[in-house]
Amino acid sequence: MIKSAYVHIPFCETICSYCDFCKYYYQKEWVDDYLNALEEEIEKRYQGEELATLYIGGGTPSVLTLEQLERLFSILSRLNLSKEVEYTVECNIENITEEKIKLFRNYGVNRVSVGIQTFQEKYLSFLNRHHTSEEAITKISMMKKYIPNINMDLIYAIPGETIEELENDLDTFLSLDLPHLSTYSLMIEEHTKLYHEKITPIPEELDSQMYEKIKERLKDYEHYEISNFSKKGYASLHNLTYWNNLEYYGFGLGASGYLGNIRYTNTRSLSHYLKGNWVYEKQALTPLETMENEFILGFRKREGISLSQFQKKYHKNPLEMKVVQELLLKKFLVHQNDFLFIPEKYLYISNEILVCFMGIEE
Amino acid sequence: MRNFSIIAHIDHGKSTLADRILEETGAITERERQEQLLDNMDIERERGITIKLNAVQLPYHYQGKEYLLHLIDTPGHVDFTYEVSRSLAACEGALLVVDATQGIEAQTLANLYQALDNNLTIIPVINKIDLPNADIEKVKRELMDTIGFDEEEILLVSAKTGTGIPELMKAIIERIPAPRGDRKAPLQALIFDSYYDSYRGIVTLLRVVHGSVKIGDKIKMMATNSTYEVTELGVHNPYEKKVEELQAGEVGYLCASIKSIEDVKVGDTITLENNPATCALPGYKPMKPMVFCGIYPVESSRYPDLRDALEKLKLNDASLQFEPETSQALGFGFRCGFLGLLHMDIIEERIEREFHIDLIATSPSVVYEVELADRSVVMVDSPAKMPERQRIATLKEPYIRTSIFVPSEYIGPIMELCQNKRGNYLSMEYLDATRVNIHYELPLSEIVYDFFDKLKSYTKGYASFDYEMIGYKPSDLVKMDILLNGEMVDALSLVVHKDFAYARGRAIVERLRELIPRQQFEVPIQAVIGTKAIARADIKAMRKNVLAKCYGGDVSRKRKLLEKQKEGKKRMKMVGSVEVPQEAFLAVLSMEEE
Numbered sequence: 036m037i038k039s040a041y042v043h044i045p046f047c048e049t050i051c052s053y054c055d056f057c058k059y060y061y062q063k064e065w066v067d068d069y070l071n072a073l074e075e076e077i078e079k080r081y082q083g084e085e086l087a088t089l090y091i092g093g094g095t096p097s098v099l100t101l102e103q104l105e106r107l108f109s110i111l112s113r114l115n116l117s118k119e120v121e122y123t124v125e126c127n128i129e130n131i132t133e134e135k136i137k138l139f140r141n142y143g144v145n146r147v148s149v150g151i152q153t154f155q156e157k158y159l160s161f162l163n164r165h166h167t168s169e170e171a172i173t174k175i176s177m178m179k180k181y182i183p184n185i186n187m188d189l190i191y192a193i194p195g196e197t198i199e200e201l202e203n204d205l206d207t208f209l210s211l212d213l214p215h216l217s218t219y220s221l222m223i224e225e226h227t228k229l230y231h232e233k234i235t236p237i238p239e240e241l242d243s244q245m246y247e248k249i250k251e252r253l254k255d256y257e258h259y260e261i262s263n264f265s266k267k268g269y270a271s272l273h274n275l276t277y278w279n280n281l282e283y284y285g286f287g288l289g290a291s292g293y294l295g296n297i298r299y300t301n302t303r304s305l306s307h308y309l310k311g312n313w314v315y316e317k318q319a320l321t322p323l324e325t326m327e328n329e330f331i332l333g334f335r336k337r338e339g340i341s342l343s344q345f346q347k348k349y350h351k352n353p354l355e356m357k358v359v360q361e362l363l364l365k366k367f368l369v370h371q372n373d374f375l376f377i378p379e380k381y382l383y384i385s386n387e388i389l390v391c392f393m394g395i396e397e
Numbered sequence: 398m399r400n401f402s403i404i405a406h407i408d409h410g411k412s413t414l415a416d417r418i419l420e421e422t423g424a425i426t427e428r429e430r431q432e433q434l435l436d437n438m439d440i441e442r443e444r445g446i447t448i449k450l451n452a453v454q455l456p457y458h459y460q461g462k463e464y465l466l467h468l469i470d471t472p473g474h475v476d477f478t479y480e481v482s483r484s485l486a487a488c489e490g491a492l493l494v495v496d497a498t499q500g501i502e503a504q505t506l507a508n509l510y511q512a513l514d515n516n517l518t519i520i521p522v523i524n525k526i527d528l529p530n531a532d533i534e535k536v537k538r539e540l541m542d543t544i545g546f547d548e549e550e551i552l553l554v555s556a557k558t559g560t561g562i563p564e565l566m567k568a569i570i571e572r573i574p575a576p577r578g579d580r581k582a583p584l585q586a587l588i589f590d591s592y593y594d595s596y597r598g599i600v601t602l603l604r605v606v607h608g609s610v611k612i613g614d615k616i617k618m619m620a621t622n623s624t625y626e627v628t629e630l631g632v633h634n635p636y637e638k639k640v641e642e643l644q645a646g647e648v649g650y651l652c653a654s655i656k657s658i659e660d661v662k663v664g665d666t667i668t669l670e671n672n673p674a675t676c677a678l679p680g681y682k683p684m685k686p687m688v689f690c691g692i693y694p695v696e697s698s699r700y701p702d703l704r705d706a707l708e709k710l711k712l713n714d715a716s717l718q719f720e721p722e723t724s725q726a727l728g729f730g731f732r733c734g735f736l737g738l739l740h741m742d743i744i745e746e747r748i749e750r751e752f753h754i755d756l757i758a759t760s761p762s763v764v765y766e767v768e769l770a771d772r773s774v775v776m777v778d779s780p781a782k783m784p785e786r787q788r789i790a791t792l793k794e795p796y797i798r799t800s801i802f803v804p805s806e807y808i809g810p811i812m813e814l815c816q817n818k819r820g821n822y823l824s825m826e827y828l829d830a831t832r833v834n835i836h837y838e839l840p841l842s843e844i845v846y847d848f849f850d851k852l853k854s855y856t857k858g859y860a861s862f863d864y865e866m867i868g869y870k871p872s873d874l875v876k877m878d879i880l881l882n883g884e885m886v887d888a889l890s891l892v893v894h895k896d897f898a899y900a901r902g903r904a905i906v907e908r909l910r911e912l913i914p915r916q917q918f919e920v921p922i923q924a925v926i927g928t929k930a931i932a933r934a935d936i937k938a939m940r941k942n943v944l945a946k947c948y949g950g951d952v953s954r955k956r957k958l959l960e961k962q963k964e965g966k967k968r969m970k971m972v973g974s975v976e977v978p979q980e981a982f983l984a985v986l987s988m989e990e991e
Contacts, residue, residue: 219945219946222946239939239940239941240937240940261943261944318953328952383941384940384941384942385942386944389944389959390962
């Protein structure tokens with residue numbers, strides 16, 4: 036049952052030095068053409084399911100003009116949204132305005148995710164973000180008036196960053212009193228400016244100390260996933276769709292989706308997309324791969340995997356699997372009531388555990 | 398008929414000269430000439446060395462008469478001295494080839510003495526006279542002063558340009574005596590090599606000394622008493638050519654559907670079952686392996702394949718020894734004995750290349766002679782098997798006597814190197830005004846370690862080196878064990894001189910710390926002697942290995958990352974609870990001393 040959809044808006048005014056997502060520099064004509072193509076894709080592929088979550092990500096959705104946003108929302112209005120839908124739009128400080136936020140709200144958007152990344156001026160320019168921390172604070176206060184359910188993205192482990200600087204960022208976040216924080220250690224990916232400048236990551240000791248510091252400062256929040264913290268009742272339902280290995284539509288350039296047993300990725304080529312060649316690659320999953328994904332994704336959550344849900348889906352008890360038994364023995368997994376999970380102290384090296392689930396045998 | 402071989406130092410142009418002789422006799426045309434025709438193993442051609450001997454028959458027309466020449470190629474490296482002695486036993490003469498730009502080298506002399514022991518006629522040949530830096534007069538003088546040749550005996554050739562080749566052919570025919578075998582006598586044929594062919598079974602290379610052998614003859618191996626019917630006879634010219642009969646004096650190959658590897662012993666004599674010879678020919682003295690190491694398949698399921706590979710290699714390499722060995726760290730494998738480091742290297746490479754088995758090799762060790770407290774003596778070829786210290790009365794290690802040929806300006810560096818390697822100076826001879834031959838007494842274990850590399854770097858590659866075993870001497874040796882996470886790793890144990898123990902221990906634990914990746918927990922690495930720790934380094938616990946942000950639900954990307962990590966883990970060996978990469982087992986060899 037498909038209950039979620041992701042919509043990608045691949046346009047940005049400036050390109051962040053760490054970003055390897057699918058994005059193009061904003062050009063008005065391209066956006067108009069793109070929205071037409073997006074409309075066509077949704078029209079052709081969407082089967083009318085009632086959606087519980089809708090997420091508009093980017094790129095930078097907030098780079099669109101009011102007029103373009105109107106057009107986008109009218110396209111999306113053909114989606115059948117449930118009454119309690121979680122409807123999220125990603126925003127940047129540089130181009131979000133009071134008018135745009137009002138528009139969001141008028142079209143039913145009830146959650147925004149804002150890319151702050153850091154409040155330290157020197158790192159803002161390192162990351163090629165074009166706002167000041169003062170602007171960030173003012174704009175967030177403004178946004179809260181219309182849509183109080185706000186997530187903030189924060190990047191740490193920036194080369195040169197100290198624990199104290201990170202603490203300042205966390206303090207600023209706390210003072211804003213937002214219900215959700217997503218926080219990522221800076222990854223230097225291929226095809227990014229930082230990679231080409233041969234920037235080296237900070238030592239893993241410091242990185243893990245920073246992670247500890249974040250958990251400590253956010254102790255009043257629920258640490259419900261490796262990188263995500265929320266106030267009670269504010270966990271991101273959309274992201275939980277991914278982690279629970281559930282199906283979702285991915286619409287737009289470079290978007291990924293999961294329908295039936297097919298995982299697909301759309302093309303990153305704007306010209307292909309505009310011609311209606313949306314999908315770039317498709318992979319039909321074997322039942323075993325689906326099960327592997329259940330573990331790989333599910334163990335990102337602190338609560339882990341529900342044994343009863345698993346049983347329902349796969350007619351199999353994970354506790355009877357050899358790999359699970361071995362990991363339980365080594366205490367890399369813990370079994371409590373209905374749940375199987377990675378203990379907190381191993382979350383930050385969870386790949387070591389997840390790798391055991393690659394190529395599992397019946 | 399003339400049977401001869403060529404002896405030369407590595408790189409002195411032996412194989413090129415052999416090719417030139419093949420051309421001169423019309424066995425091959427220029428067009429057919431592949432670089433170095435006789436070196437037909439891939440490794441031989443890549444490394445530019447000869448490992449296995451080859452034999453070819455060459456018809457040659459000289460002064461109105463037809464001659465049959467048999468050329469038996471020989472390896473030049475010290476590790477393969479044994480192969481040289483085998484080929485020399487099948488000959489009456491030898492060409493001693495010396496590079497006009499280099500002069501006599503250590504191994505030239507060693508091989509020459511073997512040839513003289515076999516009563517061969519020696520023809521001294523100075524090669525590469527076409528090179529601008531050739532110093533013919535100086536090399537002539539070396540040959541005259543050091544070995545005692547007459548000036549008129551010495552031939553000057555250039556294998557590259559062909560200069561002097563006709564004179565060389567003349568000398569081969571006129572100076573080397575024809576074989577003196579009796580064709581009417583009962584068959585006596587010496588097996589000097591053998592190899593496995595998947596269609597014909599075991600193929601033996603032999604020299605018929607007396608009598609003759611025909612297809613259909615019932616033959617008997619004199620050492621094993623096994624009998625066979627001859628199915629194929631032939632010679633190499635250099636391609637295989639089948640013949641009906643091989644007669645006294647001839648060198649060729651024989652097939653008799655021999656399937657059992659044990660039945661064919663190199664050095665054995667073949668005779669006829671119904672008309673046997675009364676005695677066997679003198680065989681070869683077996684060579685004792687000097688260097689031992691453990692060889693293990695990376696995938697333990699390939700153990701039977703590894704045994705199969707070693708058996709096939711042993712067929713034409715009698716000096717290779719192996720017996721099953723079990724390591725707690727590495728599982729089932731073999732303790733293998735080699736003539737030297739190059740031999741070891743080549744066998745390992747042949748197993749990986751020809752049999753496609755990935756190997757883990759442990760650091761090489763020599764054979765120690767251990768006298769126990771109860772006066773019994775045991776030979777120990779693996780540090781892991783070394784008895785506990787309290788049980789040892791005396792510990793002896795093998796010593797060698799070196800011949801190091803080197804320009805005299807490097808005397809200082811050579812002495813420094815040998816002193817650092819626990820050497821005792823013996824003597825030094827001047828070969829001429831600018832070159833010396835230095836003799837040191839050195840523990841073999843120091844040679845096994847990194848002597849060759851050091852020798853090269855100390856002398857900019859100008860030194861040549863040969864050695865002979867001179868027996869065992871007591872040494873102040875200790876067994877050093879390596880503990881990973883508190884558990885001893887048998888495959889990493891080593892025997893080391895007490896004075897070097899601390900430095901080596903520190904260097905090894907440091908090197909291992911670099912080679913072993915971080916684990917989920919902190920892993921101490923310790924070097925211990927008995928129960929006393931002498932060095933320690935810690936591999937810090939892994940602090941971060943996590944999938945970052947979920948890119949709009951792109952799962953395939955995460956899977957790729959995990960698959961890559963899984964592949965990486967496959968190349969590791971679990972030692973206790975620690976994942977250790979293959980190369981760590983050679984850490985003892987590859988480290989830099991401070």
